[in-house]
Amino acid sequence: MSVTTATVDLKEIEEKVMSGERLTREEGTALYDVNDILFLGALARYVKEKKSGNYAYFNVNRHINLTNVCINRCKFCAFSADKDEPHAYTMEREEILARALEAPNIGATELHIVSGLHPDKPFDYYLEAISSCKEALPDIHIQAFTAVEIDYFARITGMTIRQVLEKLKEAGLGSMPGGGAEIFSGRVRGLTCEKKASGKRWLEIMRTAHELGLKSNATMLYGHVETKEERIDHLIKLRDLQDETGGFQSFIPLPFHPDNTDMTGIKRTTAIDDIKTMAISRLMLDNFDHVKAFWIMLGLKVAQLSLDFGSDDLDGTVVEEKITHMAGATTEESIEKEELIHLIKDAGRTPVERDTLYNIIKVYE
Numbered sequence: 001m002s003v004t005t006a007t008v009d010l011k012e013i014e015e016k017v018m019s020g021e022r023l024t025r026e027e028g029t030a031l032y033d034v035n036d037i038l039f040l041g042a043l044a045r046y047v048k049e050k051k052s053g054n055y056a057y058f059n060v061n062r063h064i065n066l067t068n069v070c071i072n073r074c075k076f077c078a079f080s081a082d083k084d085e086p087h088a089y090t091m092e093r094e095e096i097l098a099r100a101l102e103a104p105n106i107g108a109t110e111l112h113i114v115s116g117l118h119p120d121k122p123f124d125y126y127l128e129a130i131s132s133c134k135e136a137l138p139d140i141h142i143q144a145f146t147a148v149e150i151d152y153f154a155r156i157t158g159m160t161i162r163q164v165l166e167k168l169k170e171a172g173l174g175s176m177p178g179g180g181a182e183i184f185s186g187r188v189r190g191l192t193c194e195k196k197a198s199g200k201r202w203l204e205i206m207r208t209a210h211e212l213g214l215k216s217n218a219t220m221l222y223g224h225v226e227t228k229e230e231r232i233d234h235l236i237k238l239r240d241l242q243d244e245t246g247g248f249q250s251f252i253p254l255p256f257h258p259d260n261t262d263m264t265g266i267k268r269t270t271a272i273d274d275i276k277t278m279a280i281s282r283l284m285l286d287n288f289d290h291v292k293a294f295w296i297m298l299g300l301k302v303a304q305l306s307l308d309f310g311s312d313d314l315d316g317t318v319v320e321e322k323i324t325h326m327a328g329a330t331t332e333e334s335i336e337k338e339e340l341i342h343l344i345k346d347a348g349r350t351p352v353e354r355d356t357l358y359n360i361i362k363v364y365e
């Protein structure tokens with residue numbers, strides 16, 4: 001096992017992890033230079049097992065992307081469209097409800113709703129999407145709207161973040177996904193998504209959501225123009241906010257998919273980068289209970305492997321994912337529950353079906 005890099009003593013890092021001591025920015029950055037991924041895996045697995053034993057979670061959910069029309073047109077986004085483009089679409093109430101009503105047929109406990117920022121749709125359009133789904137399916141958990149969408153609703157209505165979130169909560173919003181975080185660095189946002197809410201704003205929205213009792217996830221889109229220092233800075237900002245609020249349920253590292261985006265010249269991340277990022281995230285985010293392997297973006301094989309490198313959750317059955325598939329993801333758009341159970345069991349873990357808030361629905365011993 002290699003125990004040194006140019007800048008840090010890995011033995012010292014190992015001892016810190018074993019004694020539950022927090023890793024510094026310098027240590028986190030140096031871990032990216034470690035080529036011994038089994039060393040990283042062993043440490044990340046130790047932390048994962050301390051937090052969730054042998055369990056690996058999944059849920060049964062249905063995604064609904066209300067519209068792909070978006071004013072931001074981020075460079076890394078293959079999903080969005082201008083409203084006059086042929087592939088632009090916007091669902092109206094009946095279509096949204098029809099999709100939502102499929103959820104109970106597949107045993108879904110969650111509707112996962114994220115969308116573009118449509119220039120002509122008022123806040124009420126988004127609000128009614130939530131309230132009509134909740135009315136039709138009162139027992140379903142609705143996880144919806146990234147901080148970027150919340151920022152947009154505040155801007156088009158003149159309401160505060162708190163007011164927007166309170167309205168959505170009243171309408172049936174149960175929790176928030178973690179998208180839109182990308183990389184918090186202003187440099188990276190300037191190059192990739194200059195119109196998007198800033199990193200500071202994203203964190204402020206999450207702070208407010210957590211204060212209102214809304215749990216959320218957090219993501220990091222990596223593998224484009226960011227440096228490893230900017231990745232670690234992103235993780236530390238999340239860790240700091242989690243210290244304050246405790247409102248993040250899970251962290252989800254998302255590898256960038258360049259196809260059909262304005263950044264097609266960039267190479268896809270390698271399996272090694274994906275696995276390292278999973279392990280380093282697990283090690284840096286000592287106050288997050290869960291680190292999720294989103295198989296849609298990682299691919300099923302790397303996602304399964306990552307269960308040995310710090311992740312403890314394979315997300316869900318998903319059903320009809322559009323955002324990553326427009327960017328060339330070759331994974332399925334959905335997966336059967338039995339397949340998730342098989343992947344988890346084959347990795348030597350115990351599959352646990354959970355609801356959105358990590359209440360256990362069933363343990364598959």
Ligand code: SF4
Nearest residue numbers: 070072073074077080
């Ligand atoms: S990433 Fe989100 S905000 Fe950016 S263009 Fe795509 S849908 Fe719009």
